[in-house]
Amino acid sequence: MDEAVVWLTIFILSVFVGIEVISKVSSTLHTPLMSGANAIHGIILLGAVLVTGSTDNDVALVVGLVAIVLAAVNMVGGFVVTDRMLQMFVRKKKPAPTSGEGA
Amino acid sequence: MPTWVQLVNLLCAICFVLALKGLSGPRTARAGNLLGAAAAVVAVVLPFIYLDLEHVPLIVAAIAVGSVGGVIGAQKVQMTQMPQMVALFNGVGGGAAALVALVELHEMVPHADAVNWFVLAATAFTIAVGAVSFAGSIVTFAKLQELMTSRPVIFPGLPIVFGASGIAAIVLGVLTVTQPAVWIGIALALLGLLVGVLLVLPVGGADVPIVISLLNAFTGLTVAAGGYVLSNVVLLVAGTLVGASGTYLTLLMAKAMGRSVANILFGALKGGSTLGAGEASDRPVRSAGPEDVAILLGYAERVIIVPGYGLAVAQAQHTLRELVDVLSARGTQVDYAIHPVAGRMPGHMNVLLAEAQVPYEQLVEMDDINGDFKHTDVVLVVGANDVVNPAAKTTPGAPIYGMPILDADEAKQIVFMKRSMRPGFAGIENELLFDPKTTLLFGDAKDSLGKLLNAVKAL
Numbered sequence: 001m002d003e004a005v006v007w008l009t010i011f012i013l014s015v016f017v018g019i020e021v022i023s024k025v026s027s028t029l030h031t032p033l034m035s036g037a038n039a040i041h042g043i044i045l046l047g048a049v050l051v052t053g054s055t056d057n058d059v060a061l062v063v064g065l066v067a068i069v070l071a072a073v074n075m076v077g078g079f080v081v082t083d084r085m086l087q088m089f090v091r092k093k094k095p096a097p098t099s100g101e102g103a
Numbered sequence: 104m105p106t107w108v109q110l111v112n113l114l115c116a117i118c119f120v121l122a123l124k125g126l127s128g129p130r131t132a133r134a135g136n137l138l139g140a141a142a143a144v145v146a147v148v149l150p151f152i153y154l155d156l157e158h159v160p161l162i163v164a165a166i167a168v169g170s171v172g173g174v175i176g177a178q179k180v181q182m183t184q185m186p187q188m189v190a191l192f193n194g195v196g197g198g199a200a201a202l203v204a205l206v207e208l209h210e211m212v213p214h215a216d217a218v219n220w221f222v223l224a225a226t227a228f229t230i231a232v233g234a235v236s237f238a239g240s241i242v243t244f245a246k247l248q249e250l251m252t253s254r255p256v257i258f259p260g261l262p263i264v265f266g267a268s269g270i271a272a273i274v275l276g277v278l279t280v281t282q283p284a285v286w287i288g289i290a291l292a293l294l295g296l297l298v299g300v301l302l303v304l305p306v307g308g309a310d311v312p313i314v315i316s317l318l319n320a321f322t323g324l325t326v327a328a329g330g331y332v333l334s335n336v337v338l339l340v341a342g343t344l345v346g347a348s349g350t351y352l353t354l355l356m357a358k359a360m361g362r363s364v365a366n367i368l369f370g371a372l373k374g375g376s377t378l379g380a381g382e383a384s385d386r387p388v389r390s391a392g393p394e395d396v397a398i399l400l401g402y403a404e405r406v407i408i409v410p411g412y413g414l415a416v417a418q419a420q421h422t423l424r425e426l427v428d429v430l431s432a433r434g435t436q437v438d439y440a441i442h443p444v445a446g447r448m449p450g451h452m453n454v455l456l457a458e459a460q461v462p463y464e465q466l467v468e469m470d471d472i473n474g475d476f477k478h479t480d481v482v483l484v485v486g487a488n489d490v491v492n493p494a495a496k497t498t499p500g501a502p503i504y505g506m507p508i509l510d511a512d513e514a515k516q517i518v519f520m521k522r523s524m525r526p527g528f529a530g531i532e533n534e535l536l537f538d539p540k541t542t543l544l545f546g547d548a549k550d551s552l553g554k555l556l557n558a559v560k561a562l
Contacts, residue, residue, distance in 0.1 A: 004221060007331055007339065014327075014340050017120055018347030025127035025352075027359060027443040027468065030450035034352060035189050036126040036136050038319050039143075040119055041326045041345045042192070044200045045166070046147050047338050051206045052165075053156030060206045061158060065165045067202035072169025073176070074196035075147075079140035081177035081188060082126075086133040088182075088457040 032089070035082040042075025108153045109336070111145065116340035118142030123344055146337045182458050183415045186447040187247035190315045194240025197322040200329050201233030201292055207332055208279070208288045215283040225328040227279035230288050231272050233325040234295025235302065236318045242303040243318070246311055247447065253311070256304040265301045268294055302368065307502055309489055310367045312448030313356050317364065320349030359443035361495070361505035370502075388524070388536055390543040393551060396518050397558030399542070400430060403480035403516075406437045407472065409509055410456065412446050413486020413522070417548035420459030423485060426556045427465070433559075439465050440472045440482075440509050442490035469509055476513040484511060484519045486548050488526065492533045501531055517541045520551050 001009075025033055048071045052064030118138050125135015147166075150156060173192070180188045204226050211218050211226070245251045275291040306314050323345030330338025357364045400406060408427065414420060427437045439461065445452035456466060476482065484491055491511040494501040511517055512535055519536060521543060526532050535541060544551050 004219070010336065010339055011327065011331075011343055014343035015347040018123070018344040019351045021120060021124040021344075022127045022348045022351060025355075026129075027355075027449050028441075028453045028466075029127060029129060029132060030352065030356065030443075031185060031189075031448055031454050032132055032136075032450070033123075033126045034316055034319060034349075034448070035185070035192075036132075036139060037123065037323070037345045037349055037352075038189055038193050038196070039136070040122065040139050040341050041196050041319075041323045043119075043143050043146060043338060043341045044196055044203060044326045044329060045143075045169075046150070047203045047326070047329050047333050047335065048199055049147060049150055049156070049162055049166075050154075050333055050335065051203050051210070052162055053150065053154065053158060055206060055210060056157070057209065060209050061161070063202050064206050065161060067199040067206070068162060068165035069169040069172070070195040070202070071199035072166045073173040074192045074199065075143055075173070076170040077173025077177045077188075078192045078196075079136060079143070080174050081180060081185070081192070082136045083133065083140075084177060085182070085185065085454050086136055088454065089129060089132065 032082055032085045035078060035085065039075060039078025039082055042071055042078050045071035045075050047071075105153055108149055111149060112335075112337045115142040115146040115337050119337075119341045119344055123348055182455050183412070183447075184248070185451060185454065186312055186315060187244045189448075190240045190243040190247065190318070193315065193319050193322055194237045194244065197233045197236025197240060197318070197325060199233075200322065200325040201230050201237060201295065203329055204229035204233065204325075204332065205285070205288050205292060207329075208283065209285050212283050212285060218283075220280050222332055223280040223283055224276070225331045227276040227288070227291060229325045229328045229332065230279075230291050231276060231295040231298075232321050232328075234292045235299040236321040236325065238296040238299030239303045239314065239318050239321075240299075242300055243311055243315055246303070246306075253307070255307045261301065261305065265298070268298050268301065272298060306368060309444075309503065310360075310362070312444065313353060313360070313362075313364065313367050315448065316349060316353040316356055317368075320346050320353060323347075323349050356444070356449050359449060359507070360503075361507055386537055388543050389539075389541065390545055393544065393554035393558045396542065396544050397555055397562060399481050399516055399518065400435070400483065400555070401433060401559050401562040403435055405475070405479045406430060406435050406481050406483060407476065407479050407511075407514070408437065408439045409482060409484045409487050409491055409511055410439055410441075410445065410452055411485065411487020411490065412451075413488075414548055415446065415452075415455040415486070417486065419485070419549035419552050420456060420461070422549055422552040422556060424459050424461050426552055426559065427461075429556065429559055433562075437465070438467045438472060438475075440469065440511075441466050442469050442487075442509055444506075445487065445490055469507065473510050476510045479514040481516045481518060482511045482514040484517065485552070486520065488521075488533055489531075491535060492531065493535055494531060494533070497534075503531065511535065512538065515540065518544060520544045520546070520548055522547060
């Protein structure tokens with residue numbers, strides 16, 4: 001199989017998988033889902049590391065390093081903030097401790 | 104690339120699929136996110152092991168700087184500011200992708216004859232769309248953070264400038280393929296920035312979340328294209344997953360608002376959003392004090408709370424929950440009606456109320472509660488406006504026309520807690536405020552809820 005076709009195959013199948021895995025999400029989770037997906041594309045950090053680590057041009061090096069900083073903010077910040085949100089969803093499982101108070 | 108590395112990459116790609124799958128269910132969401140994070144860390148560490156990378160100390164330092172910045176931002180952000188945080192993280196990701204593609208173009212130029220034209224096209228795509236995503240997200244951030252007006256910004260000739268920039272970007276993209284040069288790539292990036300700004304400027308405040316989701320999908324696709332350029336399967340799969348799911352999510356959200364994505368992006372250009380005056384009205388309304396509202400609530404059998412973004416801004420979720428607890432103890436049946444786009448983006452209100460530890464069962468989604476309003480004695484609208492605005496049904500041409508709303512107008516009594524008569528995020532007046540069944544309780548939501556709570560306790 002032609003190499004470009006292999007990549008195309010992976011791409012197309014990933015499109016279907018991407019739609020399929022989130023097709024049943026409730027609107028309750030839209031915000032964390034968007035935030036989590038956002039963190040996943042922070043994986044461009046890997047791309048930034050690869051190009052920066054193989055360049056021998058000073059300008060390209062600086063641009064690559066900027067890309068690494070930006071991508072790391074995206075990836076690390078994205079996963080941390082998503083976890084912060086989801087922590088609250090988990091806490092909610094416990095019964096409400098304050099019901100019946102006052103009145 | 105050694106086979107074991109390829110296999111680990113495959114494993115990471117699988118983890119990203121499972122992460123997304125996990126994120127779409129409430130019980131598995133947190134585990135899904137952590138799995139995604141673990142896979143991302145492994146994928147990034149790999150090249151340090153199997154490749155002989157140069158500039159390692161600098162690279163590690165840059166990763167450390169970005170990570171610390173990301174963690175600080177993520178820890179400090181208020182839950183109310185979540186949409187702009189997502190926009191910002193998305194923007195820097197898009198910017199990073201564009202820069203990566205620029206560096207890669209620079210490396211390709213000396214031996215461009217040997218490079219497949221499709222690789223060059225993917226590089227051009229990454230540069231252009233990454234720049235669009237970066238600039239668009241920054242404008243989105245500025246709108247949500249209220250660094251600039253959240254109303255649609257339109258100037259004469261905007262569609263022409265937008266169209267011309269788009270065509271110029273395509274021409275430069277073709278040039279990148281036919282005669283690759285770094286300066287063409289840089290020009291393409293600059294043009295992408297312009298297109299990104301022009302794309303988001305005409306979008307009105309209430310529609311901004313849809314744009315965040317769309318730009319998120321854009322960034323995903325640029326990362327996928329970048330993965331193809333760098334022949335890296337992890338980037339390709341992760342980027343494509345985000346691109347596809349993000350696009351689908353955007354369509355879901357647009358549907359929840361009763362709008363098409365094209366209408367959201369370009370509606371303002373047709374002059375559809377000019378109805379919003381953005382100013383306080385001086386038409387007469389009926390207002391009351393906390394004691395009067397306490398009597399309404401205290402002797403009601405059925406109460407529905409409609410929480411909005413204003414509630415969270417006033418940090419009044421906890422006081423509201425106390426009030427609901429007291430009312431429930433008095434025998435009143437109380438539920439929260441959650442509009443799909445309550446807050447600043449879909450699902451945002453659930454996050455905000457979860458923070459206040461409101462029990463999950465009391466949150467009822469729009470479709471499940473809309474039939475109950477006609478049997479409801481009092482609807483208490485706290486810091487919400489657009490999601491109960493009947494103009495969505497009655498006024499063709501209103502920016503929110505066609506958006507499904509909570510049918511609060513069918514209840515016997517409606518109480519609005521508002522700071523002022525300023526219109527909601529969409530910038531349009533709400534007829535329901537002037538309805539004879541409606542009572543207004545002016546003041547800061549937290550302050551008013553505190554007084555209301557004491558008054559109900561005193562009944």
